[in-house]
Amino acid sequence: MAAFHGALQEYLEERGLDPKDLPNVDVRERPLLEILPRAGGPLRLRLKGSEALANLLASRRRLYEILGAVSEREAYEKLVRSTNIEPYVTEMDFGAFFKETDVKPADLAATFLRGTPPYITSSVVAACLDGVCNASIHRIMVGPGYYAVRVVPRHLHRMLTASGGALPVAIVVGVHPAVMLAAAHSPPYGVYEIPLASTISGRRLAVCRTPKYSIPVPCGASYVFEGRLGPARAREGPFPDVLGLLDRVRDEPVLSVDGAYVNKVFAPLSYIIVPGSCEHLLLMGFPREASVYHSVSRVAHVVKVRLTPASGMWLHAVISISKTVEGEAVNAGLAALASHPSLKAVIIVDEDVDPDDPYQVEWAVATRVRWGRDVVVVRGARGSSLDPSSEDGLVDKVIIDATRPADAPAERFARVTPLPGMGVSPPCT
Numbered sequence: 001m002a003a004f005h006g007a008l009q010e011y012l013e014e015r016g017l018d019p020k021d022l023p024n025v026d027v028r029e030r031p032l033l034e035i036l037p038r039a040g041g042p043l044r045l046r047l048k049g050s051e052a053l054a055n056l057l058a059s060r061r062r063l064y065e066i067l068g069a070v071s072e073r074e075a076y077e078k079l080v081r082s083t084n085i086e087p088y089v090t091e092m093d094f095g096a097f098f099k100e101t102d103v104k105p106a107d108l109a110a111t112f113l114r115g116t117p118p119y120i121t122s123s124v125v126a127a128c129l130d131g132v133c134n135a136s137i138h139r140i141m142v143g144p145g146y147y148a149v150r151v152v153p154r155h156l157h158r159m160l161t162a163s164g165g166a167l168p169v170a171i172v173v174g175v176h177p178a179v180m181l182a183a184a185h186s187p188p189y190g191v192y193e194i195p196l197a198s199t200i201s202g203r204r205l206a207v208c209r210t211p212k213y214s215i216p217v218p219c220g221a222s223y224v225f226e227g228r229l230g231p232a233r234a235r236e237g238p239f240p241d242v243l244g245l246l247d248r249v250r251d252e253p254v255l256s257v258d259g260a261y262v263n264k265v266f267a268p269l270s271y272i273i274v275p276g277s278c279e280h281l282l283l284m285g286f287p288r289e290a291s292v293y294h295s296v297s298r299v300a301h302v303v304k305v306r307l308t309p310a311s312g313m314w315l316h317a318v319i320s321i322s323k324t325v326e327g328e329a330v331n332a333g334l335a336a337l338a339s340h341p342s343l344k345a346v347i348i349v350d351e352d353v354d355p356d357d358p359y360q361v362e363w364a365v366a367t368r369v370r371w372g373r374d375v376v377v378v379r380g381a382r383g384s385s386l387d388p389s390s391e392d393g394l395v396d397k398v399i400i401d402a403t404r405p406a407d408a409p410a411e412r413f414a415r416v417t418p419l420p421g422m423g424v425s426p427p428c429t
Contacts, residue, residue, distance in 0.1 A: 007220025049107025087195030165231035174222025285313025295339035333399030
């Protein structure tokens with residue numbers, strides 16, 4: 001089996017990309033989103049303290065390549081199955097790959113909007129506690145004399161609480177996209193995400209344990225910072241989130257850095273996830289699409305699943321199914337809500353409607369929905385912290401059955417003329 005070290009350099013060499021050939025954007029004096037409101041292909045960014053790459057995973061096609069998949073369905077299935085396969089991991093000596101450095105996390109940060117603080121947006125935060133390890137992507141704010149880490153109520157939050165508020169962590173910046181995709185995944189608690197890069201890519205991954213806290217990290221990581229998360233808390237935010245809004249200011253755990261290391265085998269390449277970019281949406285949303293696909297497939301024949309770009313690939317889903325009986329669409333919607341609790345709206349359509357095309361979806365809603373019969377409202381459910389309409393974390397959720405009646409003649413609901421706007425390429429493909 002082929003081996004890799006989880007290095008960003010390895011990915012660039014696999015794709016025949018040379019950072020020197022990428023468009024170079026200087027963001028030392030101006031916020032990145034003022035210069036580059038829409039990120040297209042791969043970029044090289046000049047920061048105040050370093051250089052970074054961005055936008056390597058700006059399309060579904062790139063994700064399929066990492067998964068070795070030729071179709072969407074195969075990509076979903078491989079991602080879901082990755083948690084049930086024993087990872088292929090080789091443990092190597094940390095000192096053989098890393099040396100101490102004077103580089104600080106602040107040197108790897110970028111400012112995105114005027115009046116907002118600098119952030120590291122691609123940091124993989126790894127932690128181990130009581131024999132359980134976890135790795136997930138978290139934004140880190142560079143504050144006045146401190147670093148604040150946004151920690152949502154998931155696995156890292158659980159570990160932080162169990163530790164009494166002072167959790168040893170390793171901050172990893174600049175890794176192979178397979179490691180990023182693994183860290184964006186949400187397997188059950190107790191499954192360590194970093195080794196999943198091996199099952200996702202089908203290659204053996206080399207990991208190194210950090211010298212102070214013995215946390216396994218990819219040996220090819222560009223930068224590793226060891227430290228403690230909490231117990232101190234400080235102001236974090238505002239930050240331009242995946243919905244294109246300014247996420248509110250909160251008190252979040254402070255990161256205290258105990259050691260800084262740079263890779264001495266692979267070129268140290270930092271990385272930036274541009275807020276609101278296709279890469280941001282896909283890293284957050286694609287693993288959830290896979291979960292929704294897996295869950296809904298248990299109750300219906302799924303044709304396509306899409307978390308919609310306008311909802312940040314987070315709050316809304318459109319799912320096409322091959323409907324056989326009445327009630328099947330509602331079951332599909334309930335399964336989707338259960339598999340991704342941040343969803344607040346699910347639209348179920350027939351197989352003749354493409355969820356990627358908002359014109360077709362609206363047409364299906366306009367022609368196939370009876371509002372007094374085909375809408376299910378779930379009141380007072382737990383939603384997403386990103387949703388500004390939520391109150392104390394609670395939202396109302398809706399399932400819209402935009403499918404044809406199972407016993408109706410198909411020709412009654414068949415479109416016979418082209419729909420204006422059809423054929424427009426969907427974003428992030």
